[in-house]
Amino acid sequence: MFGxxxxxxxxxKFKDFDIYQSYYCGLCRTINDNYGLKGRVALNYDMTFLAILLSGLYEPHNQSSYRRCFLHPLKKHLEIQNEYVEYAAKMTIALTYLKCDDDWIDDQKMSKQVYKKILNHSYQSIKKEFPQKIEMIEKQLDKIHEYEKMEDVRIDxxxxxxxxxMAEICCFQDDLWQDYLREFGFFLGKYIYLLDAYDDIEKDLKDNNYNPFISHFQDEHFEERCHDLLEMMISRAAEAFEYLPIEENVEILRNIIYSGVWSQYELRYQKRMEDKK
Structure with missing residues:
Protein backbone atom coordinates (compact mmCIF):
# COMPACT_ATOMS: atom_id res chain seq x y z
CA MET A 1 0.00 0.00 0.00
CA PHE A 2 2.93 2.29 -0.60
CA GLY A 3 3.24 4.79 -3.41
CA LYS A 13 6.61 25.43 -7.47
CA PHE A 14 10.32 24.76 -8.00
CA LYS A 15 11.24 26.00 -4.52
CA ASP A 16 8.60 23.78 -2.92
CA PHE A 17 9.85 20.77 -4.86
CA ASP A 18 13.39 21.46 -3.62
CA ILE A 19 12.12 21.54 -0.02
CA TYR A 20 10.13 18.34 -0.57
CA GLN A 21 13.20 16.64 -2.02
CA SER A 22 15.31 17.78 0.95
CA TYR A 23 12.95 15.98 3.34
CA TYR A 24 13.05 12.90 1.13
CA CYS A 25 16.87 12.97 1.14
CA GLY A 26 16.86 13.59 4.90
CA LEU A 27 14.60 10.59 5.42
CA CYS A 28 16.84 8.49 3.20
CA ARG A 29 19.93 9.55 5.18
CA THR A 30 18.23 8.89 8.53
CA ILE A 31 17.14 5.41 7.47
CA ASN A 32 20.62 4.63 6.19
CA ASP A 33 22.33 5.93 9.34
CA ASN A 34 20.02 3.99 11.67
CA TYR A 35 19.26 0.82 9.69
CA GLY A 36 21.83 0.59 6.91
CA LEU A 37 21.28 -0.38 3.30
CA LYS A 38 18.72 -3.03 4.29
CA GLY A 39 16.48 -0.27 5.60
CA ARG A 40 17.15 2.10 2.74
CA VAL A 41 15.37 -0.29 0.40
CA ALA A 42 12.15 0.55 2.30
CA LEU A 43 12.38 4.30 1.53
CA ASN A 44 9.13 5.70 0.13
CA TYR A 45 7.38 9.00 -0.53
CA ASP A 46 4.45 8.20 1.76
CA MET A 47 6.54 8.61 4.90
CA THR A 48 8.18 11.71 3.44
CA PHE A 49 4.72 13.23 3.59
CA LEU A 50 4.42 12.20 7.25
CA ALA A 51 7.76 13.86 8.06
CA ILE A 52 6.69 17.13 6.40
CA LEU A 53 3.24 17.02 8.04
CA LEU A 54 4.56 16.61 11.59
CA SER A 55 7.45 19.01 11.03
CA GLY A 56 5.02 21.65 9.79
CA LEU A 57 2.75 21.17 12.79
CA TYR A 58 5.38 21.10 15.54
CA GLU A 59 8.06 23.29 13.89
CA PRO A 60 11.17 21.57 15.33
CA HIS A 61 14.74 22.75 14.93
CA ASN A 62 15.98 21.30 11.64
CA GLN A 63 19.48 20.07 10.98
CA SER A 64 20.18 21.04 7.37
CA SER A 65 23.24 19.94 5.44
CA TYR A 66 24.43 19.54 1.86
CA ARG A 67 25.79 16.06 1.29
CA ARG A 68 26.52 13.58 -1.45
CA CYS A 69 25.16 10.04 -1.50
CA PHE A 70 26.03 6.91 -3.42
CA LEU A 71 23.09 7.45 -5.79
CA HIS A 72 24.12 11.05 -6.54
CA PRO A 73 27.89 11.17 -5.93
CA LEU A 74 28.66 14.16 -8.18
CA LYS A 75 26.38 16.76 -6.64
CA LYS A 76 25.59 17.64 -3.05
CA HIS A 77 21.91 17.66 -2.07
CA LEU A 78 20.18 19.46 0.78
CA GLU A 79 19.07 17.08 3.53
CA ILE A 80 16.73 18.04 6.36
CA GLN A 81 16.72 15.97 9.52
CA ASN A 82 14.80 16.37 12.78
CA GLU A 83 12.96 14.23 15.33
CA TYR A 84 9.92 13.86 13.07
CA VAL A 85 12.03 12.73 10.13
CA GLU A 86 13.53 10.18 12.52
CA TYR A 87 10.02 9.11 13.58
CA ALA A 88 9.01 8.76 9.92
CA ALA A 89 12.09 6.57 9.38
CA LYS A 90 11.01 4.26 12.20
CA MET A 91 7.47 4.02 10.84
CA THR A 92 8.93 3.27 7.40
CA ILE A 93 10.75 0.24 8.77
CA ALA A 94 7.77 -0.90 10.85
CA LEU A 95 5.26 -0.69 7.99
CA THR A 96 7.64 -2.33 5.52
CA TYR A 97 8.24 -5.21 7.92
CA LEU A 98 4.49 -5.73 8.40
CA LYS A 99 3.79 -5.36 4.67
CA CYS A 100 6.04 -8.35 4.02
CA ASP A 101 3.36 -10.56 5.60
CA ASP A 102 0.65 -9.03 3.41
CA ASP A 103 2.75 -9.56 0.27
CA TRP A 104 3.51 -13.13 1.33
CA ILE A 105 -0.20 -13.90 1.72
CA ASP A 106 -1.00 -12.42 -1.69
CA ASP A 107 1.95 -13.57 -3.81
CA GLN A 108 3.78 -16.25 -1.79
CA LYS A 109 7.11 -14.67 -2.69
CA MET A 110 9.94 -16.05 -0.58
CA SER A 111 11.85 -12.80 -1.03
CA LYS A 112 9.30 -11.07 1.22
CA GLN A 113 9.91 -13.53 4.05
CA VAL A 114 13.67 -13.18 3.64
CA TYR A 115 13.43 -9.38 3.77
CA LYS A 116 11.19 -9.62 6.82
CA LYS A 117 13.87 -11.65 8.63
CA ILE A 118 16.49 -9.08 7.64
CA LEU A 119 14.39 -6.29 9.15
CA ASN A 120 13.34 -8.26 12.24
CA HIS A 121 15.96 -6.88 14.66
CA SER A 122 15.21 -3.28 13.64
CA TYR A 123 11.48 -3.90 13.89
CA GLN A 124 11.72 -5.38 17.37
CA SER A 125 13.74 -2.36 18.50
CA ILE A 126 11.05 0.00 17.16
CA LYS A 127 8.34 -2.10 18.78
CA LYS A 128 10.12 -1.82 22.13
CA GLU A 129 10.21 1.97 21.74
CA PHE A 130 6.54 2.27 20.70
CA PRO A 131 4.86 -0.83 22.22
CA GLN A 132 1.27 0.44 22.29
CA LYS A 133 1.48 2.02 18.83
CA ILE A 134 2.95 -1.06 17.16
CA GLU A 135 0.56 -3.38 19.01
CA MET A 136 -2.38 -1.34 17.71
CA ILE A 137 -1.03 -1.43 14.15
CA GLU A 138 -0.42 -5.20 14.32
CA LYS A 139 -3.94 -5.73 15.69
CA GLN A 140 -5.59 -3.81 12.87
CA LEU A 141 -3.54 -5.52 10.15
CA ASP A 142 -4.41 -8.91 11.64
CA LYS A 143 -8.05 -7.86 11.57
CA ILE A 144 -7.75 -7.07 7.87
CA HIS A 145 -6.42 -10.59 7.25
CA GLU A 146 -9.35 -12.02 9.24
CA TYR A 147 -11.85 -9.97 7.23
CA GLU A 148 -10.27 -11.18 3.97
CA LYS A 149 -11.17 -14.78 4.92
CA MET A 150 -14.84 -13.92 5.45
CA GLU A 151 -17.45 -14.06 2.70
CA ASP A 152 -19.47 -10.96 3.50
CA VAL A 153 -17.48 -7.93 4.67
CA ARG A 154 -18.49 -4.30 4.50
CA ILE A 155 -15.98 -2.13 2.63
CA ASP A 156 -16.31 0.48 5.36
CA MET A 166 -2.72 5.46 9.62
CA ALA A 167 -4.44 7.28 12.47
CA GLU A 168 -1.99 5.68 14.87
CA ILE A 169 0.98 6.55 12.68
CA CYS A 170 -0.06 10.18 12.14
CA CYS A 171 -0.62 10.79 15.86
CA PHE A 172 2.92 11.34 17.09
CA GLN A 173 1.91 12.18 20.66
CA ASP A 174 -1.14 12.78 22.83
CA ASP A 175 -1.66 16.52 22.78
CA LEU A 176 -3.99 19.28 21.63
CA TRP A 177 -3.82 18.17 18.00
CA GLN A 178 -4.14 14.40 18.41
CA ASP A 179 -7.85 14.23 17.52
CA TYR A 180 -7.37 16.10 14.24
CA LEU A 181 -4.26 14.07 13.38
CA ARG A 182 -6.10 10.82 14.09
CA GLU A 183 -9.12 11.88 12.06
CA PHE A 184 -6.90 12.97 9.19
CA GLY A 185 -4.91 9.73 9.31
CA PHE A 186 -8.05 7.61 9.58
CA PHE A 187 -9.65 8.91 6.40
CA LEU A 188 -6.32 9.07 4.57
CA GLY A 189 -5.77 5.42 5.49
CA LYS A 190 -9.20 4.46 4.19
CA TYR A 191 -8.41 6.30 0.97
CA ILE A 192 -5.11 4.43 0.60
CA TYR A 193 -6.76 1.06 1.22
CA LEU A 194 -9.55 1.72 -1.28
CA LEU A 195 -7.23 3.08 -3.96
CA ASP A 196 -4.94 0.09 -3.51
CA ALA A 197 -7.93 -2.23 -3.95
CA TYR A 198 -9.05 -0.28 -7.02
CA ASP A 199 -5.54 -0.52 -8.44
CA ASP A 200 -5.21 -4.28 -7.84
CA ILE A 201 -8.64 -5.55 -8.79
CA GLU A 202 -7.71 -7.18 -12.13
CA LYS A 203 -4.67 -8.83 -10.58
CA ASP A 204 -6.68 -10.03 -7.58
CA LEU A 205 -9.36 -11.49 -9.86
CA LYS A 206 -6.69 -13.34 -11.85
CA ASP A 207 -4.89 -14.62 -8.74
CA ASN A 208 -8.10 -15.34 -6.81
CA ASN A 209 -7.09 -12.96 -4.01
CA TYR A 210 -9.47 -11.01 -1.80
CA ASN A 211 -10.55 -7.58 -3.01
CA PRO A 212 -13.49 -5.62 -1.56
CA PHE A 213 -14.50 -4.41 -5.03
CA ILE A 214 -14.70 -7.80 -6.76
CA SER A 215 -18.46 -8.22 -6.34
CA HIS A 216 -18.99 -4.75 -7.86
CA PHE A 217 -16.42 -4.88 -10.66
CA GLN A 218 -18.87 -5.81 -13.40
CA ASP A 219 -21.47 -3.29 -12.30
CA GLU A 220 -22.36 -0.57 -14.78
CA HIS A 221 -21.54 2.15 -12.24
CA PHE A 222 -18.38 0.60 -10.81
CA GLU A 223 -16.07 3.48 -11.79
CA GLU A 224 -18.48 6.09 -10.51
CA ARG A 225 -18.94 4.21 -7.23
CA CYS A 226 -15.19 3.96 -6.65
CA HIS A 227 -14.63 7.62 -7.48
CA ASP A 228 -17.36 8.71 -5.07
CA LEU A 229 -15.95 6.57 -2.26
CA LEU A 230 -12.44 7.89 -2.77
CA GLU A 231 -13.67 11.47 -2.98
CA MET A 232 -15.59 11.06 0.26
CA MET A 233 -12.54 9.70 2.12
CA ILE A 234 -10.03 12.29 0.92
CA SER A 235 -12.53 15.12 1.50
CA ARG A 236 -12.91 14.08 5.13
CA ALA A 237 -9.13 13.84 5.47
CA ALA A 238 -8.69 17.30 3.96
CA GLU A 239 -11.31 18.75 6.29
CA ALA A 240 -9.42 17.46 9.34
CA PHE A 241 -6.11 18.66 7.89
CA GLU A 242 -7.35 22.24 7.59
CA TYR A 243 -7.97 22.39 11.35
CA LEU A 244 -4.25 21.89 11.98
CA PRO A 245 -2.37 25.21 12.43
CA ILE A 246 0.27 24.42 9.83
CA GLU A 247 1.98 27.29 8.03
CA GLU A 248 5.41 25.88 7.22
CA ASN A 249 5.38 24.02 3.88
CA VAL A 250 1.57 23.99 3.89
CA GLU A 251 1.45 24.41 0.11
CA ILE A 252 3.49 21.23 -0.31
CA LEU A 253 1.06 19.35 1.92
CA ARG A 254 -1.95 20.75 0.09
CA ASN A 255 -0.42 19.80 -3.24
CA ILE A 256 -0.26 16.20 -2.03
CA ILE A 257 -3.68 16.06 -0.34
CA TYR A 258 -5.70 17.93 -2.98
CA SER A 259 -3.81 16.95 -6.10
CA GLY A 260 -1.04 14.37 -5.69
CA VAL A 261 -3.21 11.57 -4.33
CA TRP A 262 -5.74 12.18 -7.10
CA SER A 263 -3.03 12.05 -9.76
CA GLN A 264 -2.42 8.46 -8.68
CA TYR A 265 -6.10 7.67 -9.12
CA GLU A 266 -6.19 9.34 -12.54
CA LEU A 267 -3.21 7.31 -13.75
CA ARG A 268 -4.94 4.08 -12.83
CA TYR A 269 -8.31 5.18 -14.18
CA GLN A 270 -6.85 6.21 -17.55
CA LYS A 271 -4.94 2.93 -17.84
CA ARG A 272 -8.10 0.94 -17.15
CA MET A 273 -10.05 2.90 -19.75
CA GLU A 274 -7.29 2.35 -22.33
CA ASP A 275 -7.21 -1.38 -21.57
CA LYS A 276 -10.98 -1.59 -22.08
CA LYS A 277 -10.68 0.05 -25.49
Whole structure:
Protein backbone atom coordinates (compact mmCIF):
# COMPACT_ATOMS: atom_id res chain seq x y z
CA MET A 1 0.00 0.00 0.00
CA PHE A 2 2.93 2.29 -0.60
CA GLY A 3 3.24 4.79 -3.41
CA UNK A 4 -0.06 6.67 -3.31
CA UNK A 5 0.77 9.68 -1.13
CA UNK A 6 2.89 11.63 -3.58
CA UNK A 7 3.21 15.11 -5.02
CA UNK A 8 1.76 16.39 -8.27
CA UNK A 9 5.06 17.72 -9.55
CA UNK A 10 3.74 19.74 -12.54
CA UNK A 11 1.54 21.72 -10.13
CA UNK A 12 4.32 22.39 -7.61
CA LYS A 13 6.61 25.43 -7.47
CA PHE A 14 10.32 24.76 -8.00
CA LYS A 15 11.24 26.00 -4.52
CA ASP A 16 8.60 23.78 -2.92
CA PHE A 17 9.85 20.77 -4.86
CA ASP A 18 13.39 21.46 -3.62
CA ILE A 19 12.12 21.54 -0.02
CA TYR A 20 10.13 18.34 -0.57
CA GLN A 21 13.20 16.64 -2.02
CA SER A 22 15.31 17.78 0.95
CA TYR A 23 12.95 15.98 3.34
CA TYR A 24 13.05 12.90 1.13
CA CYS A 25 16.87 12.97 1.14
CA GLY A 26 16.86 13.59 4.90
CA LEU A 27 14.60 10.59 5.42
CA CYS A 28 16.84 8.49 3.20
CA ARG A 29 19.93 9.55 5.18
CA THR A 30 18.23 8.89 8.53
CA ILE A 31 17.14 5.41 7.47
CA ASN A 32 20.62 4.63 6.19
CA ASP A 33 22.33 5.93 9.34
CA ASN A 34 20.02 3.99 11.67
CA TYR A 35 19.26 0.82 9.69
CA GLY A 36 21.83 0.59 6.91
CA LEU A 37 21.28 -0.38 3.30
CA LYS A 38 18.72 -3.03 4.29
CA GLY A 39 16.48 -0.27 5.60
CA ARG A 40 17.15 2.10 2.74
CA VAL A 41 15.37 -0.29 0.40
CA ALA A 42 12.15 0.55 2.30
CA LEU A 43 12.38 4.30 1.53
CA ASN A 44 9.13 5.70 0.13
CA TYR A 45 7.38 9.00 -0.53
CA ASP A 46 4.45 8.20 1.76
CA MET A 47 6.54 8.61 4.90
CA THR A 48 8.18 11.71 3.44
CA PHE A 49 4.72 13.23 3.59
CA LEU A 50 4.42 12.20 7.25
CA ALA A 51 7.76 13.86 8.06
CA ILE A 52 6.69 17.13 6.40
CA LEU A 53 3.24 17.02 8.04
CA LEU A 54 4.56 16.61 11.59
CA SER A 55 7.45 19.01 11.03
CA GLY A 56 5.02 21.65 9.79
CA LEU A 57 2.75 21.17 12.79
CA TYR A 58 5.38 21.10 15.54
CA GLU A 59 8.06 23.29 13.89
CA PRO A 60 11.17 21.57 15.33
CA HIS A 61 14.74 22.75 14.93
CA ASN A 62 15.98 21.30 11.64
CA GLN A 63 19.48 20.07 10.98
CA SER A 64 20.18 21.04 7.37
CA SER A 65 23.24 19.94 5.44
CA TYR A 66 24.43 19.54 1.86
CA ARG A 67 25.79 16.06 1.29
CA ARG A 68 26.52 13.58 -1.45
CA CYS A 69 25.16 10.04 -1.50
CA PHE A 70 26.03 6.91 -3.42
CA LEU A 71 23.09 7.45 -5.79
CA HIS A 72 24.12 11.05 -6.54
CA PRO A 73 27.89 11.17 -5.93
CA LEU A 74 28.66 14.16 -8.18
CA LYS A 75 26.38 16.76 -6.64
CA LYS A 76 25.59 17.64 -3.05
CA HIS A 77 21.91 17.66 -2.07
CA LEU A 78 20.18 19.46 0.78
CA GLU A 79 19.07 17.08 3.53
CA ILE A 80 16.73 18.04 6.36
CA GLN A 81 16.72 15.97 9.52
CA ASN A 82 14.80 16.37 12.78
CA GLU A 83 12.96 14.23 15.33
CA TYR A 84 9.92 13.86 13.07
CA VAL A 85 12.03 12.73 10.13
CA GLU A 86 13.53 10.18 12.52
CA TYR A 87 10.02 9.11 13.58
CA ALA A 88 9.01 8.76 9.92
CA ALA A 89 12.09 6.57 9.38
CA LYS A 90 11.01 4.26 12.20
CA MET A 91 7.47 4.02 10.84
CA THR A 92 8.93 3.27 7.40
CA ILE A 93 10.75 0.24 8.77
CA ALA A 94 7.77 -0.90 10.85
CA LEU A 95 5.26 -0.69 7.99
CA THR A 96 7.64 -2.33 5.52
CA TYR A 97 8.24 -5.21 7.92
CA LEU A 98 4.49 -5.73 8.40
CA LYS A 99 3.79 -5.36 4.67
CA CYS A 100 6.04 -8.35 4.02
CA ASP A 101 3.36 -10.56 5.60
CA ASP A 102 0.65 -9.03 3.41
CA ASP A 103 2.75 -9.56 0.27
CA TRP A 104 3.51 -13.13 1.33
CA ILE A 105 -0.20 -13.90 1.72
CA ASP A 106 -1.00 -12.42 -1.69
CA ASP A 107 1.95 -13.57 -3.81
CA GLN A 108 3.78 -16.25 -1.79
CA LYS A 109 7.11 -14.67 -2.69
CA MET A 110 9.94 -16.05 -0.58
CA SER A 111 11.85 -12.80 -1.03
CA LYS A 112 9.30 -11.07 1.22
CA GLN A 113 9.91 -13.53 4.05
CA VAL A 114 13.67 -13.18 3.64
CA TYR A 115 13.43 -9.38 3.77
CA LYS A 116 11.19 -9.62 6.82
CA LYS A 117 13.87 -11.65 8.63
CA ILE A 118 16.49 -9.08 7.64
CA LEU A 119 14.39 -6.29 9.15
CA ASN A 120 13.34 -8.26 12.24
CA HIS A 121 15.96 -6.88 14.66
CA SER A 122 15.21 -3.28 13.64
CA TYR A 123 11.48 -3.90 13.89
CA GLN A 124 11.72 -5.38 17.37
CA SER A 125 13.74 -2.36 18.50
CA ILE A 126 11.05 0.00 17.16
CA LYS A 127 8.34 -2.10 18.78
CA LYS A 128 10.12 -1.82 22.13
CA GLU A 129 10.21 1.97 21.74
CA PHE A 130 6.54 2.27 20.70
CA PRO A 131 4.86 -0.83 22.22
CA GLN A 132 1.27 0.44 22.29
CA LYS A 133 1.48 2.02 18.83
CA ILE A 134 2.95 -1.06 17.16
CA GLU A 135 0.56 -3.38 19.01
CA MET A 136 -2.38 -1.34 17.71
CA ILE A 137 -1.03 -1.43 14.15
CA GLU A 138 -0.42 -5.20 14.32
CA LYS A 139 -3.94 -5.73 15.69
CA GLN A 140 -5.59 -3.81 12.87
CA LEU A 141 -3.54 -5.52 10.15
CA ASP A 142 -4.41 -8.91 11.64
CA LYS A 143 -8.05 -7.86 11.57
CA ILE A 144 -7.75 -7.07 7.87
CA HIS A 145 -6.42 -10.59 7.25
CA GLU A 146 -9.35 -12.02 9.24
CA TYR A 147 -11.85 -9.97 7.23
CA GLU A 148 -10.27 -11.18 3.97
CA LYS A 149 -11.17 -14.78 4.92
CA MET A 150 -14.84 -13.92 5.45
CA GLU A 151 -17.45 -14.06 2.70
CA ASP A 152 -19.47 -10.96 3.50
CA VAL A 153 -17.48 -7.93 4.67
CA ARG A 154 -18.49 -4.30 4.50
CA ILE A 155 -15.98 -2.13 2.63
CA ASP A 156 -16.31 0.48 5.36
CA UNK A 157 -15.23 -2.03 8.04
CA UNK A 158 -12.16 -3.43 6.31
CA UNK A 159 -10.95 -0.07 5.01
CA UNK A 160 -11.51 1.31 8.51
CA UNK A 161 -8.86 -1.08 9.84
CA UNK A 162 -6.20 0.51 7.68
CA UNK A 163 -7.66 3.87 8.58
CA UNK A 164 -6.87 3.10 12.22
CA UNK A 165 -3.34 2.08 11.23
CA MET A 166 -2.72 5.46 9.62
CA ALA A 167 -4.44 7.28 12.47
CA GLU A 168 -1.99 5.68 14.87
CA ILE A 169 0.98 6.55 12.68
CA CYS A 170 -0.06 10.18 12.14
CA CYS A 171 -0.62 10.79 15.86
CA PHE A 172 2.92 11.34 17.09
CA GLN A 173 1.91 12.18 20.66
CA ASP A 174 -1.14 12.78 22.83
CA ASP A 175 -1.66 16.52 22.78
CA LEU A 176 -3.99 19.28 21.63
CA TRP A 177 -3.82 18.17 18.00
CA GLN A 178 -4.14 14.40 18.41
CA ASP A 179 -7.85 14.23 17.52
CA TYR A 180 -7.37 16.10 14.24
CA LEU A 181 -4.26 14.07 13.38
CA ARG A 182 -6.10 10.82 14.09
CA GLU A 183 -9.12 11.88 12.06
CA PHE A 184 -6.90 12.97 9.19
CA GLY A 185 -4.91 9.73 9.31
CA PHE A 186 -8.05 7.61 9.58
CA PHE A 187 -9.65 8.91 6.40
CA LEU A 188 -6.32 9.07 4.57
CA GLY A 189 -5.77 5.42 5.49
CA LYS A 190 -9.20 4.46 4.19
CA TYR A 191 -8.41 6.30 0.97
CA ILE A 192 -5.11 4.43 0.60
CA TYR A 193 -6.76 1.06 1.22
CA LEU A 194 -9.55 1.72 -1.28
CA LEU A 195 -7.23 3.08 -3.96
CA ASP A 196 -4.94 0.09 -3.51
CA ALA A 197 -7.93 -2.23 -3.95
CA TYR A 198 -9.05 -0.28 -7.02
CA ASP A 199 -5.54 -0.52 -8.44
CA ASP A 200 -5.21 -4.28 -7.84
CA ILE A 201 -8.64 -5.55 -8.79
CA GLU A 202 -7.71 -7.18 -12.13
CA LYS A 203 -4.67 -8.83 -10.58
CA ASP A 204 -6.68 -10.03 -7.58
CA LEU A 205 -9.36 -11.49 -9.86
CA LYS A 206 -6.69 -13.34 -11.85
CA ASP A 207 -4.89 -14.62 -8.74
CA ASN A 208 -8.10 -15.34 -6.81
CA ASN A 209 -7.09 -12.96 -4.01
CA TYR A 210 -9.47 -11.01 -1.80
CA ASN A 211 -10.55 -7.58 -3.01
CA PRO A 212 -13.49 -5.62 -1.56
CA PHE A 213 -14.50 -4.41 -5.03
CA ILE A 214 -14.70 -7.80 -6.76
CA SER A 215 -18.46 -8.22 -6.34
CA HIS A 216 -18.99 -4.75 -7.86
CA PHE A 217 -16.42 -4.88 -10.66
CA GLN A 218 -18.87 -5.81 -13.40
CA ASP A 219 -21.47 -3.29 -12.30
CA GLU A 220 -22.36 -0.57 -14.78
CA HIS A 221 -21.54 2.15 -12.24
CA PHE A 222 -18.38 0.60 -10.81
CA GLU A 223 -16.07 3.48 -11.79
CA GLU A 224 -18.48 6.09 -10.51
CA ARG A 225 -18.94 4.21 -7.23
CA CYS A 226 -15.19 3.96 -6.65
CA HIS A 227 -14.63 7.62 -7.48
CA ASP A 228 -17.36 8.71 -5.07
CA LEU A 229 -15.95 6.57 -2.26
CA LEU A 230 -12.44 7.89 -2.77
CA GLU A 231 -13.67 11.47 -2.98
CA MET A 232 -15.59 11.06 0.26
CA MET A 233 -12.54 9.70 2.12
CA ILE A 234 -10.03 12.29 0.92
CA SER A 235 -12.53 15.12 1.50
CA ARG A 236 -12.91 14.08 5.13
CA ALA A 237 -9.13 13.84 5.47
CA ALA A 238 -8.69 17.30 3.96
CA GLU A 239 -11.31 18.75 6.29
CA ALA A 240 -9.42 17.46 9.34
CA PHE A 241 -6.11 18.66 7.89
CA GLU A 242 -7.35 22.24 7.59
CA TYR A 243 -7.97 22.39 11.35
CA LEU A 244 -4.25 21.89 11.98
CA PRO A 245 -2.37 25.21 12.43
CA ILE A 246 0.27 24.42 9.83
CA GLU A 247 1.98 27.29 8.03
CA GLU A 248 5.41 25.88 7.22
CA ASN A 249 5.38 24.02 3.88
CA VAL A 250 1.57 23.99 3.89
CA GLU A 251 1.45 24.41 0.11
CA ILE A 252 3.49 21.23 -0.31
CA LEU A 253 1.06 19.35 1.92
CA ARG A 254 -1.95 20.75 0.09
CA ASN A 255 -0.42 19.80 -3.24
CA ILE A 256 -0.26 16.20 -2.03
CA ILE A 257 -3.68 16.06 -0.34
CA TYR A 258 -5.70 17.93 -2.98
CA SER A 259 -3.81 16.95 -6.10
CA GLY A 260 -1.04 14.37 -5.69
CA VAL A 261 -3.21 11.57 -4.33
CA TRP A 262 -5.74 12.18 -7.10
CA SER A 263 -3.03 12.05 -9.76
CA GLN A 264 -2.42 8.46 -8.68
CA TYR A 265 -6.10 7.67 -9.12
CA GLU A 266 -6.19 9.34 -12.54
CA LEU A 267 -3.21 7.31 -13.75
CA ARG A 268 -4.94 4.08 -12.83
CA TYR A 269 -8.31 5.18 -14.18
CA GLN A 270 -6.85 6.21 -17.55
CA LYS A 271 -4.94 2.93 -17.84
CA ARG A 272 -8.10 0.94 -17.15
CA MET A 273 -10.05 2.90 -19.75
CA GLU A 274 -7.29 2.35 -22.33
CA ASP A 275 -7.21 -1.38 -21.57
CA LYS A 276 -10.98 -1.59 -22.08
CA LYS A 277 -10.68 0.05 -25.49
Missing amino acids: YIVINKPEM DISGCFGKV
